[in-house]
Amino acid sequence: xxxxxxxxxxxxxxxxxxxxxxxxxxxxxxxxxxxxxxxxxxxxxxxxxxxxxxxxxxxxxxxxxxxxxxxxxxxxxxxxxxxxxxxxxxxxxxxxxxxxxxxxxxxxxxxxxxxxxxxxxxxxxxxxxxxxxxxxxxxxxxxxxxxxxxxxxxxxxxxxxxxxxxxxxxxxxxxxxxxxxxxxxxxxxxxxxxxxxxxxxxxxxxxxxxxxxxxxxxxxxxxxxxxxxxxxxxxxxxxxxxxxxxxxxxxxxxxxxxxxxxxxxxxxxxxxxxxxxxxxxxxxxxxxxxxxx
Amino acid sequence: xxxxxxxxxxxxxxxxxxxxxxxxxxxxxxxxxxxxxxxxxxxxxxxxxxxxxxxxxxxxxxxxxxxxxxxxxxxxxxxxxxxxxxxxxxxxxxxxxxxxxxxxxxxxxxxxxxxxxxxxxxxxxxxxxxxxxxxxxxxxxxxxxxxxxxxxxxxxxxxxxxxxxxxxxxxxxxxxxxxxxxxxxxxxxxxxxxxxxxxxxxxxxxxxxxxxxxxxxxxxxxxxxxxxxxxxxxxxxxxxxxxxxxxxxxxxxxxxxxxxxxxxxxxxxxxxxxxxxxxxxxxxxxxxxxxxxxxxxxxxxxxxxxxxxxxxxxxxxxxxxxxxxxxxxxxxxxxxxxxxxxxxxxxxxxxxxxxxxxxxxxxxxxxxxxxxxxxxxxxxxxxxxxxxxxxxxxxxxxxxxxxxxxxxxxxxxxxxxxxxxxxxxxxxxxxxxxxxxxxxxxxxxxxxxxxxxxxxxxxxxxxxxxxxxxxxxxxxxxxxxxxxxxxxxxxxxxxxxxxxxxxxxxxxxxxxxxxxxxxxxxxxxxxxxxxxxxxxxxxxxxxxxxxxxxxxxxxxxxxxxxxxxxxxxxxxxxxxxxxxxxxxxxxxxxxxxxxxxxxxxxxxxxx
Numbered sequence: 001x002x003x004x005x006x007x008x009x010x011x012x013x014x015x016x017x018x019x020x021x022x023x024x025x026x027x028x029x030x031x032x033x034x035x036x037x038x039x040x041x042x043x044x045x046x047x048x049x050x051x052x053x054x055x056x057x058x059x060x061x062x063x064x065x066x067x068x069x070x071x072x073x074x075x076x077x078x079x080x081x082x083x084x085x086x087x088x089x090x091x092x093x094x095x096x097x098x099x100x101x102x103x104x105x106x107x108x109x110x111x112x113x114x115x116x117x118x119x120x121x122x123x124x125x126x127x128x129x130x131x132x133x134x135x136x137x138x139x140x141x142x143x144x145x146x147x148x149x150x151x152x153x154x155x156x157x158x159x160x161x162x163x164x165x166x167x168x169x170x171x172x173x174x175x176x177x178x179x180x181x182x183x184x185x186x187x188x189x190x191x192x193x194x195x196x197x198x199x200x201x202x203x204x205x206x207x208x209x210x211x212x213x214x215x216x217x218x219x220x221x222x223x224x225x226x227x228x229x230x231x232x233x234x235x236x237x238x239x240x241x242x243x244x245x246x247x248x249x250x251x252x253x254x255x256x257x258x259x260x261x262x263x264x265x266x267x268x269x270x271x272x273x274x275x276x277x278x279x280x281x282x283x284x285x286x287x288x289x290x291x292x293x
Numbered sequence: 294x295x296x297x298x299x300x301x302x303x304x305x306x307x308x309x310x311x312x313x314x315x316x317x318x319x320x321x322x323x324x325x326x327x328x329x330x331x332x333x334x335x336x337x338x339x340x341x342x343x344x345x346x347x348x349x350x351x352x353x354x355x356x357x358x359x360x361x362x363x364x365x366x367x368x369x370x371x372x373x374x375x376x377x378x379x380x381x382x383x384x385x386x387x388x389x390x391x392x393x394x395x396x397x398x399x400x401x402x403x404x405x406x407x408x409x410x411x412x413x414x415x416x417x418x419x420x421x422x423x424x425x426x427x428x429x430x431x432x433x434x435x436x437x438x439x440x441x442x443x444x445x446x447x448x449x450x451x452x453x454x455x456x457x458x459x460x461x462x463x464x465x466x467x468x469x470x471x472x473x474x475x476x477x478x479x480x481x482x483x484x485x486x487x488x489x490x491x492x493x494x495x496x497x498x499x500x501x502x503x504x505x506x507x508x509x510x511x512x513x514x515x516x517x518x519x520x521x522x523x524x525x526x527x528x529x530x531x532x533x534x535x536x537x538x539x540x541x542x543x544x545x546x547x548x549x550x551x552x553x554x555x556x557x558x559x560x561x562x563x564x565x566x567x568x569x570x571x572x573x574x575x576x577x578x579x580x581x582x583x584x585x586x587x588x589x590x591x592x593x594x595x596x597x598x599x600x601x602x603x604x605x606x607x608x609x610x611x612x613x614x615x616x617x618x619x620x621x622x623x624x625x626x627x628x629x630x631x632x633x634x635x636x637x638x639x640x641x642x643x644x645x646x647x648x649x650x651x652x653x654x655x656x657x658x659x660x661x662x663x664x665x666x667x668x669x670x671x672x673x674x675x676x677x678x679x680x681x682x683x684x685x686x687x688x689x690x691x692x693x694x695x696x697x698x699x700x701x702x703x704x705x706x707x708x709x710x711x712x713x714x715x716x717x718x719x720x721x722x723x724x725x726x727x728x729x730x731x732x733x734x735x736x737x738x739x740x741x742x743x744x745x746x747x748x749x750x751x752x753x754x755x756x757x758x759x760x761x762x763x764x765x766x767x768x769x770x771x772x773x774x775x776x777x778x779x780x781x782x783x784x785x786x787x788x789x790x791x792x793x794x795x796x797x798x799x800x801x802x803x804x805x806x807x808x809x810x811x812x813x814x815x816x817x818x819x820x821x822x823x824x825x826x827x828x829x830x831x832x833x834x835x836x837x838x839x840x841x842x843x844x845x846x847x848x849x850x851x852x853x854x855x856x857x858x859x860x861x862x863x864x865x866x867x868x869x870x871x872x873x874x875x876x877x878x879x880x881x882x883x884x885x886x887x888x889x890x891x892x893x894x895x896x897x898x899x900x
Contacts, residue, residue: 180735184799187693187714188749189722198748202739 022282029278035271039088039264046086052079054086055236064256071260074243075250083238084260088268090233091240094150095219098157103212106162110169111196111204115177124170127163135160136222143231153232157222161215168211172204206283213276217269224265240265297369299469299502300327300350305363307349308572316361317572319345321526323363324598327470332496332503334513334534336549337523338818339789340569346523347472347506351387352379368469385415388463392475394455397462398447404431404458405443411465434461435491453484460492470502477512481680482845482889489516508818510553511891514538522546525569525580528598532605542601542612544585552823554852556875556892561852564824566774568788579609587611629671633806633839634692634710636667639701641691662687662863665701669807672837676854676871678847678886684863685843689809692841693727706806723753726800730812732792736784742795743780746770749803765802772835773798773828790821794828801832810842814849826853847890851875859883 023029052069058077065072071080113120139156146152176182176199185195226232227241235242240261247258302325308318320342327333337343348354350365352372365372367387372379383389391397399407408427412418418426431439434457447455456476463471476492477485493516496503505513513520514534521531522543530543541547548565555562567584570576578593579585585592591610601607602614640663662684669675679685690696692703694714703710708721729735736745746766750757757765767777773794784792793813800808810829814822830853832838844850850857857874859867859882867880878884 180729180731181737184727184729184735185748187695187722187727188752188803189717189719190748190752198740199737203737 019279019282023275023278026278026281028274029282032271032274032276032278035267036275039268039271040092042085043088043092046089050079050082050085052082054078054083054238064254072254072256074246074254074257078236078238080243080257080260083243084240084264087238087240087243087261087264090237091220091223091227094153095157095216095223098154098219099161099212099216101154101158102160102162102215103165103208105158106165107169107204107208109162110166110171111173111200113166114170114173115192115196115200120170124166127166130160130163131167136225139222139226140229140231143226153223153226157219161219164215165208165211169204169208172207173200176200176203210276210280210283213272213279217272217276220272221265221269298326299329299331299368300325301364301366302326302350303364303366305346305349305365306361307345307354307358308361309357310359310361314573318361319358319526319572320349320523323528325521325528327502327504329469330496330500330502331519332493332505332517333519333521334505334507334517335521335523336507336510336513338508338549338569338820340525340572341523342526343506343508343523344474347474347504350472350504351383351389353383385466386469388466388468388471390456390459390463390471390473390476392478394452394459395447397459398455400447403444403446404450407458407462408443408465411462415466430461430465433495434458435487453480453488456480456484456488457491460488460495464495464499464501467499468501470504471496472504472506474506475508476505478507478509483680483885485512486889492516509891510538510550510819514891522549526572527580527608528606529581529608530601530605532601532603532607536603537605540603540614540616542603542605542607542614543581543609544587544613545581547613548584548586549820552820553891554823554826554848556848556851556887556890559851559871559875561826561830562823564827565820566824568790568821581609587613631671632668633671634667634669634705634841635703636665636692636710637702639665639667639688639691639703640699641687641696642699662691662860665865666868667841667858669839669841671806671839672833673856674833674840674842674854675856675858676850677841677843677858677860678845678850679860680845680886682862683860685845685860686811687863688860689727689811689841689843692809693725719753723749723803724806725809726803726805726807727809727811728793728796728800728813731816732789732796733784733816735796736792738784741781741783742770742775742787745784745795746798746802749799753803769798769802772801772832774824788821789817790824793817793821793825797825797828797832801836801838804836805838807839807841810840810844812844813842815844815846822849829853847875847886848892859886 023033056078058073060069060073061075061077063069063073063077069079069081071084074080074083109123113123117123139160142156143152182195182199185199190198223232224239224241224244227239228245230242230245233239233242243261244258247254247261250257302323305320305323306316306318307320308316310316323346335343335346345355345358349360350367350372352365354360360373367382370378370382372382398404402410405427408430409423412423412426416423416426427443428439431442436442436454436457442450442454447458450458460471460476473492477488480488489512492503495501503517505517507513517534519531520534520537521528522537522541522545523529524545530537530541530546537546538550541550548563552562552565565584570580570583576582577595579596582588582592589611594610596608596610598606598608599612601612640661642661642663665688667675677685677688687696691698692710694710694712694717697713698711705721706724708718708724714722743763743766746769747762750762750765766780770777770779775791775794775798779787779791779795784795787795793816797808797813808829813829814825817825826849829840833840840853842850842853851871854871857867857869857871858865859874859880861882867874867878867883874883875887878887
């Protein structure tokens, strides 16, 4: 005899497998997945495979491409290849947790408001007010005042990007709450939390996941910008934005030094966007099939 | 007059070309001819391919859809030949009126300007001549005060007036053929009738041929000389309307016609069980055979269209002769005098929304209801009829506790129904269940049928263990005539009628005394409506459940109700036993509603 709830995990797995298969079936999805996977892998193993110590300075500063330094050296004689490989670790260590926290709190607040709360109007106007502030300026201010430590940057990022998630989650929830199956659950007398977890979330998760991927790519750009301005990561920790800032001073002498970190940022962001697009399409196919059948 | 037909369709197949599954035709080898000035109807249920055919006649295919074979000749032009010629014909010699007129009108242009544009493109009149012509046309469309309408924007007109304008714009190019896709489905019964009459009049005067595409036999039955019935992408029968409707030869046509409830002939019409095949299904034999009650061995061979006994064409090896069998109306049991719900003087007046909701536009007006009296007995069905905006749905929402009544009383089994939902005891929620109009939105797409029906069981009967729940769900599915194989399916894998039966099963699982049915058959095809009614009636017989059955479809209400309440503008204008209200209506509004209801019995009598 089948237990009712027991199939659920298996079904989710099947669905996940379908989505992955779809993403990998189209070129843009394949490219996106490959770029993101390569970056994640590199972030994990780069300290082991980097040819030089990222902080090790040498007398050979601002060298071009050579057999010893494949991508040359920077103004302090540090190996650009090693620093580029390791450079995403700080960024990802901050933006991934921040994206997760943003999705969680923004999603929770959005669902709560979307179900029709008295606070809805007030809270959403506040959210809009915060969104209206140019976030990079605000981040700069916070970081300048409180120092650019992880303990400051993660909550700040999570707060700002969570506001956007709130909007998406609230809009989605409002749409779902008007659907008859949610009305039916309310009329039946289901507990509100049960309605959220059984009726709303399974239908909203897709949107939030796709949205979360996009938020992550925004956060990466924002963090690199902070570092570029000298507020994100403190030297000698390698970080792409900071590397670009350093190389900027010597563009006339060593024009190639800025290229590797720039390419790294671009490839990661493009990869994330392609991936999130493909996941969105994969899930969209799902909804079209449901409607058409 | 030219002797050649106006439109000639030869062996036309249109569908999807897939890499892995070959060609998947949506319409298959359609042969059709339309003469000049003729009116012809194409009837079919959702998924029959009728809209695809209508589009293809104009040389138009949806993205991804291709012409697989065949030709469409309009006035000897190949509609799939020269794109420039086809584009010129469209909007000129062939005009199209969509289901929703609002989408055919440009929202940012006044009605006058839209007519002017159409005339500029399709006539050689100068500015002042056009102005006169426009006023004349608007008068022809029987729009009140044409001079005022000229300066209005589409959103300032009612749905019926918009549809009139869309028809007028279609006529502006002096077309030889107008294709009408469900032209009146979105409109009220009375408006429907007047628009169809208008169309017929205009077409006759100008000699325009009309092609109606509809799921509604009433619309085509009253307005078309000739009829083609489509099923699963094929024309299964065609012939003269009166003859076809009074003595259909194809089992599907017979079933379809038989499943329409009649006002004269109360009781639930025989249901057609099952559902049409999906386009991806490969069927070598007759495409209707798995639903056909008269299936024989030879039906595994695909039938060609042959001459039908009534002089039309029919795609069946064993066409039937004579009028469709008389329906076996299910007699309604007398109900006990045991009130379950009592409503006295119940009113819900439009509440002025607060400042915030006005600012945000969140406060949506609900039609008010006033002084409603109802008494629902055990095992009884009260039918509530009225047009849109009459307050039918508001009444249900008040009973459900979603709106707080402004005055009056409502009780159910000792519970006060004025109590808002949040404060209602669980037992009251269990006893009063609801089934909604739209089966697609009433089932969670991420839950299996098993989970959906188990939800109320878990909530209301906490002592049931997993096994007991599973057994009960199976039992309930059988009551709504869905087998165990549906347990693990998702709503997306079910047809509309099946979904609606699952929604009924979910309500039934609560073992309620009363089920409120809000237009439960309106979103369904005719052939499956009867199945839903049958299920509701069976449940009532077995459990003594009472229904409040709200619908704008009078014949459906007639089929299932003991007692009728007619609502107009929020007030009860007439109430009484079903036989009395339908047999001898007293109020003018009821008479008007009855007059505009299509009844297959009328056609049979006329023929």
